[in-house]
Amino acid sequence: MQTRKISLKFLSFILVFLYLFLGTDFVLLAQNRQEKRPNIIFIFSDDHAYQAISAYGSKLAQTPNIDRIAREGAILTNALITNSICGPSRATLLTGKYSHMNGYKVNEKKFDVTQQIFPALLQKSGYQTAWVGKWHLGSLPVGFDFWKVLPGQGQYYNPDLIGQKGDTTRVNGYVTDIITDLSLNWLKERDQSKPFFMVVGEKATHREWLPDLQDLGAYDDVDFPLPANFFDDYKNRIAAGKQDMTIDKTMLLRQDLKVHADYEKDGMYKRFTPEQKKIFSDYYENKISKDFDDKKLTGEALVKWKYQRYIKDYLSTAKSLDRNIGKMLDYLDQSGLSKNTVVIYASDQGFYLGEHGWFDKRFIYEESLKTPFVIRYPGVIKPGTTVEQLILNIDWAPTLLNIAGTKIPADIQGTSFLPLLHTPQVTKTPWRKGAYYHYYEFPQPHHVYPHFGIRTKRYKLAYFYGGADSWELYDLEKDPTEISNVYGAPGYESIGLDLKAELKSLMIQYKDTDALEILNLAK
Missing domain, CATH: 3.40.720.10 (Alkaline Phosphatase, subunit A)
Known part of the structure; x- marks a missing residue:
């Protein structure tokens, strides 16, 4: 009996010890074994x-x-x-x-x-x-x-x-x-x-x-505000200025916004049942396409109209x-x-x-x-x-x-x-201070140059390569919409150097040897 009491005390000591050093992971491990x-x-x-x-x-x-x-x-x-x-x-x-x-x-x-x-x-x-x-x-x-x-x-x-x-x-x-x-x-x-x-x-x-039939026109009574940087001029950002993904130039009236869509030849409409096609085409032909024809929009007014149609279709699909x-x-x-x-x-x-x-x-x-x-x-x-x-x-x-x-x-x-x-909010679990990113697909379909970078709580550093060779640095606290590239700007020199060093460390950690080679040659 004395031995049993000692064993129970020892076991309790071990459990407390494991909890203190392993915390909630140990608790969950115990629960997984029992539940x-x-x-x-x-x-x-x-x-x-x-x-x-x-x-x-x-x-x-x-x-x-x-x-x-x-x-x-x-x-x-x-x-x-x-x-x-x-x-x-x-x-x-x-x-x-x-x-x-x-x-x-x-x-x-x-x-x-x-x-x-x-x-x-x-x-x-x-x-x-x-x-x-x-x-x-x-x-x-x-x-x-x-x-x-x-x-x-x-x-x-x-x-x-x-x-x-x-x-x-x-x-x-x-x-x-x-x-x-x-x-x-x-x-x-x-x-x-x-x-x-x-x-x-x-x-x-x-x-x-393409929204569900029951969601067609769900947001037609809403006039959505333009994002603050909708008319971004891409100043001092080479890759951003050379992309091909704008609502203005890239978004297609017929394919994307269903203005006078071809319901007989376009593959995504040929699969419709007659009942589906009637409801869908009545909405987009008799309301949306008619609105487009009546307004005869050009320039900035047309871009704004395209934005409204895009966001309304997008949100209706999400509904x-x-x-x-x-x-x-x-x-x-x-x-x-x-x-x-x-x-x-x-x-x-x-x-x-x-x-x-x-x-x-x-x-x-x-x-x-x-x-x-x-x-x-x-x-x-x-x-x-x-x-x-x-x-x-x-x-x-x-x-x-x-x-x-x-x-x-x-x-x-x-x-x-x-x-x-x-x-x-109070965890002491060690966690990353910087997140590593690497994008590759170029030039099709949207001509976004390959790039890698690091995002911290406050800053973001990116390097675009493959023809748009350039650095970009953003202070997300002062510039949350990321329109002001402060790479090399007064006051940000040391921040840029520190982020470069951290970026290189992450490339080594995650074994991205190709990116490391590009980084070592970057100016």
């Missing part, structure tokens, strides 16, 4: 800007269901992308590695699915895994018990879907509704003896922004996205799954909603560098939590592995930010 491992749903949209989400303070539109995830969990205010373009972002999610390490630097290539991807690790550790919707990686999914994906970019109306047997079938309806229904069907039919991980891959809000997220959350509540299911909403990168006069992404500037990321984890994340640290998408995979109680491989380049979700 059911959590389910995980990752809702992953395409090109959805944080500026369009009310949880991020947007005045453009209300997104009550995305907001609900943030309100009942955590919102990341500095969730950053390492290469702001669709396919490479998805490859980074799957691998937890930079583009130069996972081999997928630009779009429309074939992602190597034979490499280590975290869903396969979850699968091996006992999770049932699924991916439904947009995949967009040139290859077919591996590491999933179930998948049904859109070929390439996919279509908004009556989309084709590829199944696991290699069969391609057309499903009538609107793509966001279809993806949600397929996801819910899988949830209902899954093996309920296992925890699950599912990616709900949304097509919305990718170009050409269905938020509505379907609500449908998913309602099912989790009704089925009792919400108590033990982590729900994440994120986009593959940010997007320009007229800032600098642009649409699209790619640049290291804030609107495309930052992406929305909200997460709900009942019983672990305190509702209303805000995480301000610099989180990168290389961190997503290790965090999900950490949540699932699955070992994180040493070669994953990201770091789990699960500790930051517990006590983000």
Whole structure:
């Protein structure tokens, strides 16, 4: 009996010791051993800007269901992308590695699915895994018990879907509704003896922004204010001045804004049913195209009109996205799954909603560098939590592995930010002071020069190469819209040198040898 008392005292001492030195990670480890491992749903949209989400303070539109995830969990205010373009972002999610390490630097290539991807690790550790919707990686999914994906970019109306047997079938309806229904069907039919991980891959809000029929004209009564830097002159910014992604010159009236669209020849309209085509064409021909013809706009007035049509179609397309997220959350509540299911909403990168006069992404500037990321984890994340640290998408995979109680491989380049979700305001968890970025795709489709750079809490340093060889430095505290390049300006010389040194250190840390070679030659 005396020996038993001593053993219990010793065990208590060990537990206290482990808690003091391992903190909440130890507590979670103990919980994972004793309780059911959590389910995980990752809702992953395409090109959805944080500026369009009310949880991020947007005045453009209300997104009550995305907001609900943030309100009942955590919102990341500095969730950053390492290469702001669709396919490479998805490859980074799957691998937890930079583009130069996972081999997928630009779009429309074939992602190597034979490499280590975290869903396969979850699968091996006992999770049932699924991916439904947009995949967009040139290859077919591996590491999933179930998948049904859109070929390439996919279509908004009556989309084709590829199944696991290699069969391609057309499903009538609107793509966001279809993806949600397929996801819910899988949830209902899954093996309920296992925890699950599912990616709900949304097509919305990718170009050409075709809203659901019920959302046509949802914002027609709103006159949206132009972003403060809409008429940016790109002074002292070579790459910004030579891009091809302006609402003025690049955005197409017929293709993008549906002005006198060709409903007989254009492939995306040929898939419409007669009923769908009538409703859609009545709105865009009888209202929008007529408005365009009647006004006979030119110059600045035309550019402003194009902006209004762009933002209204974009937000109308996003309306269905938020509505379907609500449908998913309602099912989790009704089925009792919400108590033990982590729900994440994120986009593959940010997007320009007229800032600098642009649409699209790619640049290291804030609107495309930052992406929305909200997460709900009942019983672990305190509702209303805000995480301000610099989180990168290389961190997503290790965090999900950490949540699932699955070992994180040493070669994953990201770091789990699960500790930051517990006590983000007072945490003593060491965290990165600078975030590394590297974009490659050039010259097509938008003539954005390749570049790399570093973003800290206050500053951003970037180097554009491949013909636009030049440095840019921004003081985000004084210049949040990034229109004043202060590289080499009086008072910023030492800041530039310090950031260069830190940039070089990150290139070495993440093994970006090609970038390091360019940096060493840069003037």
